Structures are given as C-alpha cells and as structure tokens.
Amino acid sequence: MKDNFINQLSLDLFHQLEDNTKNTAEVLTLPDGKPMPNAEVIIYRSFFNELESNTLFQELLNNIKWRQDRMKLYGKEHDLPRLIAWYGDEGRSYTFSGIPMNPDTWTQTLLSIKQKTEETVEVEFNSVLLNLYRSGKDGISWHSDDEKELGKNPVIASVSFGEARRFQMKHKLDKSLEKLEVNLTNGSLLIMKGSTQHHWQHQIPKTAKAVEPRINLTFRVIQTTK
DNA sequence: GGCAGACCACAATA
DNA sequence: ATATTGTGGTCTGC
Ligand SMILES: [Mn+2]
Numbered sequence: 001m002k003d004n005f006i007n008q009l010s011l012d013l014f015h016q017l018e019d020n021t022k023n024t025a026e027v028l029t030l031p032d033g034k035p036m037p038n039a040e041v042i043i044y045r046s047f048f049n050e051l052e053s054n055t056l057f058q059e060l061l062n063n064i065k066w067r068q069d070r071m072k073l074y075g076k077e078h079d080l081p082r083l084i085a086w087y088g089d090e091g092r093s094y095t096f097s098g099i100p101m102n103p104d105t106w107t108q109t110l111l112s113i114k115q116k117t118e119e120t121v122e123v124e125f126n127s128v129l130l131n132l133y134r135s136g137k138d139g140i141s142w143h144s145d146d147e148k149e150l151g152k153n154p155v156i157a158s159v160s161f162g163e164a165r166r167f168q169m170k171h172k173l174d175k176s177l178e179k180l181e182v183n184l185t186n187g188s189l190l191i192m193k194g195s196t197q198h199h200w201q202h203q204i205p206k207t208a209k210a211v212e213p214r215i216n217l218t219f220r221v222i223q224t225t226k
Numbered sequence: 227g228g229c230a231g232a233c234c235a236c237a238a239t240a
Numbered sequence: 241a242t243a244t245t246g247t248g249g250t251c252t253g254c
Contacts, residue, residue: 072237072238072239073236073237073238074235074236074237074238075236075237075238076236076237205230205231207229207230208228208229208230209228209229
C-alpha cells in the first residue's frame with residue numbers, strides 16, 4: 001500500500017521531467033538585469049507540479065524526524081528559529097559545524113526527490129539538510145554554505161515545499177551591488193554553484209505576516225568522515 | 227497602521 | 241584578527 005504510493009509517486013516524478021514545460025532553468029540576475037558577479041544561481045520555478053508538491057509537503061511534514069536544535073549566543077541559549085533534519089548515505093558520518101553527526105538513512109520519499117533533482121542538476125548528492133520554517137517567526141539570517149566539509153565551490157540544490165518564503169542574496173564585499181531576492185515557491189528548485197558561496201550570502205528573513213510552514217531540502221555533496 | 231528594513235546592544239567561538 | 245550566530249529594542253519610511 002505504502003510501496004504502491006511511493007512507486008506511483010516515483011513514476012509521476014519521472015514523467016513530469018519530460019512533460020512539464022514549465023520546468024525550465026532561469027539564471028538569476030541582479031535587479032538591473034546584469035549578471036551576478038562571482039555567482040551561478042539557477043532557479044526552476046515549477047520543478048514539481050502543484051499536486052506533487054502538496055503531497056510531498058504533507059509526507060515530509062509528517063514523517064521526517066524533525067529536531068529542535070539550540071545554540072548559545074551572548075550567554076543565552078536559544079532554540080534555533082527552525083527545525084532541521086539530516087539524511088544521508090548509510091554508514092557515513094561527518095562533522096557539521098564541528099559537531100560529529102550521524103545522518104538518518106534515506107527514506108523512499110527523499111530518494112525519489114533526490115533522484116529527480118540529480119537528473120536535472122547532474123550531480124550525485126550524498127546528503128540532505130532539511131529545514132522546517134514553521135511560521136513567519138522562523139527564518140535564517142545571513143550566511144554562506146561554506147562549511148569545510150562542503151569543499152570548494154559546492155553545488156547546493158534547494159527544493160522548496162509549502163508556503164513561499166523570500167530568499168535574499170547579497171555580495172559579501174561589494175556593497176554597491178543591490179541585494180537580490182527571489183520567492184522560493186511550492187515545488188521550486190534553486191541551484192547555487194561555482195563560487196557563489198565564496199562571494200555571496202543568503203537569508204530567509206522572518207516576517208510579521210501570517211505564513212504557513214515551508215519545508216526546504218538542501219542536497220549537498222559532503223566529504224564524509226568515514 | 228502594519229510591515230520591512232536599518233540601526234543598535236548583547237559574547238564566545240573558530 | 242575577523243566574521244559569526246539570534247533576540248529584541250528603537251526608529252524611519254512606505
Ligand atoms: Mn544556506
């Protein structure tokens with residue numbers, strides 16, 4: 001029963017690649033239309049269709065092992081303003097922000113999303129970091145995906161489900177460059193590669209508006225410890 | 227009038 | 241040595 005659902009899901013996902021004409025790559029540019037310097041960012045605005053996206057959102061919301069991590073800052077402990085989960089190849093461990101981590105092993109749903117993503121991005125990923133932004137009170141502030149275990153010029157593939165959230169990027173050094181922004185909508189795929197992480201930061205700003213949850217999957221190739 | 231954004235203050239870690 | 245993290249406050253401007 002569950003396997004049938006998954007098989008049907010995988011089939012649907014496979015066919016969508018050929019059938020969905022909206023599944024096209026758009027290169028992100030500066031607000032004035034000029035190319036982003038020192039960055040390669042591509043978005044597929046309808047990588048998954050609406051129906052698939054809604055199904056996958058519910059499935060992930062219910063079945064992923066979401067964790068509430070905490071961090072200490074200025075002498076106070078805070079819950080991170082988001083829930084996270086790590087999944088990856090079995091038997092591998094790695095360090096994330098200096099903390100040794102054992103990823104949970106891939107679920108069928110994650111594997112079908114991973115496979116479809118890999119076919120388009122043409123990279124084989126070995127792990128995924130999932131973020132759950134429960135409301136407008138959740139977000140993540142300016143940072144780069146520059147963990148050492150991601151290596152130089154990492155390819156990061158970010159799939160979004162649920163409520164759309166603003167995704168902003170700014171150049172680390174050249175403050176004359178305008179901030180740029182893209183809406184990460186239900187079913188979209190954003191790819192960052194090349195030197196993007198060396199020269200740019202990104203964030204998901206919090207918002208005072210009432211927003212429904214968003215789930216984000218960032219597929220990565222990490223150097224495993226073992 | 228609600229929201230976004232730009233400030234600021236607040237340590238400890240790499 | 242420098243950049244980072246999240247919260248919460250104030251202030252401005254749309
Ligand atoms: Mn990131």
